[in-house]
Amino acid sequence: xxxxxxxxxxxxxxxxxxxxxxxxxxxxxxxxxxxxxxxxxxxxxxxxxxxxxxxxxxxxxxxxxxxxxxxxxxxxxxxxxxxxxxxxxxxxxxxxxxxxxxxxxxxxxxxxxxxxxxxxxxxxxxxxxxxxxxxxxxxxxxxxxxxxxxxxxxxxxxxxxxxxxxxxxxxxxxxxxxxxxxxxxxxxxxxxxxxxxxxxxxxxxxxxxxxxxxxxxxxxxxxxxxxxxxxxxxxxxxxxxxxxxxxxxxxxxxxxxxxxxxxxxxxxxxxxxxxxxxxxxxxxxxxxxxxxxxxxxxxxxxxxxxxxxxxxxxxxxxxxxxxxxxxxxxxxxxxxxxxxxxxxxxxxxxxxxxxxxxxxxxxxxxxxxxxxxxxxxxxxxxxxxxxxxxxxxxxxxxxxxxxxxxxxxxxxxxxxxxxxxxxxxxxxxxxxxxxxxxxxxxxxxxxxxxxxxxxxxxxxxxxxxxxxxxxxxxxxxxxxxxxxxxxxxxxxxxxxxxxxxxxxxxxxxxxxxxxxxxxxxxxxxxxxxxxxxxxxxxxxxxxxxxxxxxxxxxxxxxxxxxxxxxxxxxxxxxxxxxxx
RNA sequence: GGCGGCGUAGCUCAGCUGGUUAGAGCGUGGGAUUCAUAAAUCCAAGGUCCCCGGUUCGAGUCCGGGCGCCGCUACCA
Numbered sequence: 001x002x003x004x005x006x007x008x009x010x011x012x013x014x015x016x017x018x019x020x021x022x023x024x025x026x027x028x029x030x031x032x033x034x035x036x037x038x039x040x041x042x043x044x045x046x047x048x049x050x051x052x053x054x055x056x057x058x059x060x061x062x063x064x065x066x067x068x069x070x071x072x073x074x075x076x077x078x079x080x081x082x083x084x085x086x087x088x089x090x091x092x093x094x095x096x097x098x099x100x101x102x103x104x105x106x107x108x109x110x111x112x113x114x115x116x117x118x119x120x121x122x123x124x125x126x127x128x129x130x131x132x133x134x135x136x137x138x139x140x141x142x143x144x145x146x147x148x149x150x151x152x153x154x155x156x157x158x159x160x161x162x163x164x165x166x167x168x169x170x171x172x173x174x175x176x177x178x179x180x181x182x183x184x185x186x187x188x189x190x191x192x193x194x195x196x197x198x199x200x201x202x203x204x205x206x207x208x209x210x211x212x213x214x215x216x217x218x219x220x221x222x223x224x225x226x227x228x229x230x231x232x233x234x235x236x237x238x239x240x241x242x243x244x245x246x247x248x249x250x251x252x253x254x255x256x257x258x259x260x261x262x263x264x265x266x267x268x269x270x271x272x273x274x275x276x277x278x279x280x281x282x283x284x285x286x287x288x289x290x291x292x293x294x295x296x297x298x299x300x301x302x303x304x305x306x307x308x309x310x311x312x313x314x315x316x317x318x319x320x321x322x323x324x325x326x327x328x329x330x331x332x333x334x335x336x337x338x339x340x341x342x343x344x345x346x347x348x349x350x351x352x353x354x355x356x357x358x359x360x361x362x363x364x365x366x367x368x369x370x371x372x373x374x375x376x377x378x379x380x381x382x383x384x385x386x387x388x389x390x391x392x393x394x395x396x397x398x399x400x401x402x403x404x405x406x407x408x409x410x411x412x413x414x415x416x417x418x419x420x421x422x423x424x425x426x427x428x429x430x431x432x433x434x435x436x437x438x439x440x441x442x443x444x445x446x447x448x449x450x451x452x453x454x455x456x457x458x459x460x461x462x463x464x465x466x467x468x469x470x471x472x473x474x475x476x477x478x479x480x481x482x483x484x485x486x487x488x489x490x491x492x493x494x495x496x497x498x499x500x501x502x503x504x505x506x507x508x509x510x511x512x513x514x515x516x517x518x519x520x521x522x523x524x525x526x527x528x529x530x531x532x533x534x535x536x537x538x539x540x541x542x543x544x545x546x547x548x549x550x551x552x553x554x555x556x557x558x559x560x561x562x563x564x565x566x567x568x569x570x571x572x573x574x575x576x577x578x579x580x
Numbered sequence: 581g582g583c584g585g586c587g588u589a590g591c592u593c594a595g596c597u598g599g600u601u602a603g604a605g606c607g608u609g610g611g612a613u614u615c616a617u618a619a620a621u622c623c624a625a626g627g628u629c630c631c632c633g634g635u636u637c638g639a640g641u642c643c644g645g646g647c648g649c650c651g652c653u654a655c656c657a
Contacts, residue, residue: 014657057656143656160656168653193655225585229652232583243655268657315654351585351651393605394593399586400650407592414606418619426616433615474594477604484620491621496614570617
């Protein structure tokens with residue numbers, strides 16, 4: 001087990017806004033849970049994230065807020081980091097593609113990869129016409145041009161799609177185009193860009209993706225949506241060349257000795273995933289291994305790279321990004337030979353989270369419509385673990401689900417508190433009342449005791465199996481099932497009766513309850529780290545308590561436990577709603 | 581239009597390569613109990629597994645068709 005090596009990434013949040021529950025449910029809680037589990041099994045893991053700072057969207061927001069783009073992205077980078085910290089999502093490094101401490105390294109990595117692909121002849125240089133905002137002094141992406149729809153004459157049409165009739169629009173066919181950046185009338189200009197030859201890579205990519213269909217062959221369970229969406233797309237439309245450069249100065253400069261490259265940046269979707277690599281380099285440097293040690297993670301076939309993303313990122317992480325990596329290869333090895341960038345071992349994607357307010361229909365989370373539940377606000381009222389619990393239990397693993405504050409409170413109270421918290425609490429208080437705060441003697445266990453202990457062992461295995469497969473909802477379900485089984489055992493053995501008649505039997509039962517609590521502590525740790533830590537303190541466990549292998553190590557009779565305390569607070573729906 | 585996902589108990593959802601009386605949690609009704617954050621536990625009621633057809637000894641599970649909801653369709657990330 002200890003020879004396993006993983007590099008886990010969570011999607012880089014774009015640094016022009018705060019984080020809401022949808023972001024967290026999609027990529028971050030699952031990734032953090034996975035990392036914690038892998039570490040518990042003894043794997044060597046690095047967990048990488050950071051902000052995606054480049055691109056025109058940050059410029060636009062900065063302009064709207066009257067800030068410099070550096071100021072804006074630094075601000076939100078810090079906000080996001082705070083939110084992650086508050087939720088117990090612990091990256092080994094939280095970088096930023098244009099943050100002062102990372103931008104140089106990031107540029108170097110991005111430019112190196114671009115050059116490498118260029119040398120391999122997998123870019124096509126081509127000229128196109130595009131709208132230009134003379135006031136903002138920049139070319140306008142489709143979405144940044146507004147105008148009248150050529151189909152339905154709606155005034156609410158953008159350069160990519162009409163909001164009125166929903167039809168796709170060519171930017172140049174818009175009637176009376178207006179720049180969203182400045183409101184001025186754009187003019188048509190000629191521009192040159194470098195296009196990635198996805199067409200040339202299509203065969204290899206298809207083969208690579210197809211190899212992920214069989215988990216027993218590739219060793220990773222790809223979610224059907226990720227695979228089918230990507231393969232379906234390629235099969236239906238093929239892969240055309242895609243521009244990987246933009247007319248923009250806020251980004252990574254195009255590293256070519258070519259007058260046409262002047263004033264151009266790499267497309268933000270080209271450089272963003274390279275952030276995973278450059279932040280790894282920065283982490284290695286910080287750890288004193290030197291920046292080049294990144295290759296121990298990225299260019300070693302023994303290391304498994306797993307990306308956690310939201311559904312909007314599927315195409316980029318399952319097609320474009322692997323294409324970039326493939327394009328850099330000298331060998332024909334699909335996954336990457338030693339010394340070459342390894343293609344992702346898995347891409348784990350969740351659907352989006354909708355939101356459901358009391359008395360209203362389920363709807364999309366939207367900043368502009370004010371339907372987002374911000375992490376910052378949430379953490380002012382609630383502890384992080386109930387949110388982690390809720391988001392994992394309703395995780396949109398196969399279809400969209402909805403965040404419902406009513407449901408959140410209910411699940412917290414009826415599941416987390418009543419089943420899990422209560423089992424701990426009744427065991428602890430019982431031991432304090434009748435066994436002087438010490439683990440009672442094992443006694444001579446009977447079938448009921450032994451069967452329950454076997455049940456604990458099975459829970460460890462089942463939870464592990466689910467987590468290995470990135471089935472977080474199911475994994476958490478196994479943990480909760482054990483907590484319920486613990487309650488069942490308590491009720492069947494009735495130590496509260498035997499304490500009056502047979503202290504040996506009473507102690508025996510409580511001893512088994514403690515072993516169960518011990519196991520639960522390790523099992524719940526990947527999901528609810530703060531709660532697990534509390535459990536470990538209460539149980540007075542040694543430093544190795546998170547190790548999966550030690551989950552069923554028995555607490556010795558006589559072992560002293562700490563004070564009993566409430567693990568999870570019960571929430572009063574009335575108070576919660578008055579806040580919302 | 582094309583591609584993809586979803587449609588299973590009142591609610592939220594599990595059901596891998598087809599196989600005994602279709603599962604869990606919540607909710608509801610009831611029993612028994614008191615160590616516990618008035619919690620736990622046990623039992624029960626509740627389903628045409630969206631519809632039609634096909635393959636099969638046998639389909640919620642595979643195939644074809646249809647209906648409904650949703651997402652994607654790349655140069656906004």
